[in-house]
Amino acid sequence: MTETKLLPTSSAFVETSKTRHSEVFHAYRHSEATTAVPSGLATLDARAISAWFGDHKVLDRVSLTMEAGKITALIGPSGCGKSTFLRILNRMHEMIPSASLAGEVLLDGHDIYDQGRRITDARRDVGMVFQKPNPFPAMSIYDNVVAGLKLSGQRASKGDRDVIVETSLTKAGLWKEVRDRLRQPGGGLSGGQQQRLCIARSIAIRPRVLLMDEPCSALDPTSTRVIEETMLELAHEVTIVIVTHNMQQAQRVSENCAFFLAAQGQPGGIVEHGKTEAMFGNPVDSRTADYVHGRFG
Numbered sequence: 001m002t003e004t005k006l007l008p009t010s011s012a013f014v015e016t017s018k019t020r021h022s023e024v025f026h027a028y029r030h031s032e033a034t035t036a037v038p039s040g041l042a043t044l045d046a047r048a049i050s051a052w053f054g055d056h057k058v059l060d061r062v063s064l065t066m067e068a069g070k071i072t073a074l075i076g077p078s079g080c081g082k083s084t085f086l087r088i089l090n091r092m093h094e095m096i097p098s099a100s101l102a103g104e105v106l107l108d109g110h111d112i113y114d115q116g117r118r119i120t121d122a123r124r125d126v127g128m129v130f131q132k133p134n135p136f137p138a139m140s141i142y143d144n145v146v147a148g149l150k151l152s153g154q155r156a157s158k159g160d161r162d163v164i165v166e167t168s169l170t171k172a173g174l175w176k177e178v179r180d181r182l183r184q185p186g187g188g189l190s191g192g193q194q195q196r197l198c199i200a201r202s203i204a205i206r207p208r209v210l211l212m213d214e215p216c217s218a219l220d221p222t223s224t225r226v227i228e229e230t231m232l233e234l235a236h237e238v239t240i241v242i243v244t245h246n247m248q249q250a251q252r253v254s255e256n257c258a259f260f261l262a263a264q265g266q267p268g269g270i271v272e273h274g275k276t277e278a279m280f281g282n283p284v285d286s287r288t289a290d291y292v293h294g295r296f297g
């Protein structure tokens with residue numbers, strides 16, 4: 001069966017999204033900072049995803065359902081396409097000039113690649129936290145949190161922004177540490193705090209899915225533990241997908257797990273997926289068993 005490649009559409013990235021977020025601020029106002037009511041948990045469904053860089057095919061027809069309100073871990077050796085798959089889930093892959101893809105990514109049944117859908121909407125609905133904390137270093141902690149609102153064209157009053165900053169920092173587990181220095185630069189925080197600031201920035205725009213690409217790989221064990229606790233709390237209100245090389249982390253935080261693998265010279269795919277407990281305790285495929293028990297990769 002032939003696959004229809006979607007052409008790179010990076011020029012569409014500059015399109016602006018008009019504000020339609022009064023309901024977001026309303027939701028913030030009417031929810032306790034630490035006990036927000038879930039606002040429509042979303043399932044993300046990737047169907048037959050293939051990906052290329054130029055002519056080099058790096059993913060072959062990968063399908064995976066990432067359940068609403070759960071943490072799904074993507075594991076597998078280096079180079080098997082986990083990060084590429086993650087970037088496809090929020091339309092970042094197409095920003096790379098040589099990149100193309102085939103397949104569908106359904107957010108609650110609606111394809112984020114539909115021609116009628118704006119790329120900025122996909123990015124707002126599906127946020128991303130990267131391996132290396134990337135706050136705007138000279139910008140204040142406060143402005144870092146609201147930066148996503150501005151970038152996605154959402155307007156908010158000073159009062160709205162104050163609420164969003166406190167709520168987002170609280171959810172990211174950082175409020176108590178920074179509430180007295182909100183006007184100081186984000187770059188002055190420790191690595192772990194910077195990563196939590198990036199999480200706060202991502203959740204400030206109320207994404208329905210949060211993608212995390214090895215979010216703790218640059219952090220010490222204590223900061224890692226704090227981020228993991230933050231993830232577990234956030235999972236009540238946002239669907240989370242995390243790429244991790246840390247098998248203990250996958251077991252600590254995720255409910256579901258997918259094992260990616262690429263044979264020599266072949267595109268990557270999913271060997272096995274399911275409940276994390278089963279994947280680690282009683283994997284079906286011997287390659288999964290070998291990987292989760294550290295026999296390769």
Ligand SMILES: Nc1ncnc2c1ncn2[C@@H]1O[C@H](COP(=O)(O)OP(=O)(O)OP(=O)(O)O)[C@@H](O)[C@H]1O
Nearest residue numbers: 053058076077078079080081082083084085096098
């Ligand atoms: N920008 C790019 N241009 C060309 N090839 C790329 C690019 N990014 C990734 N690749 C290739 O795509 C394949 C999958 O890479 P990807 O980073 O998705 O794997 P990964 O499983 O996330 O690896 P790691 O665990 O090391 O981050 C690799 O062969 C890689 O070299």
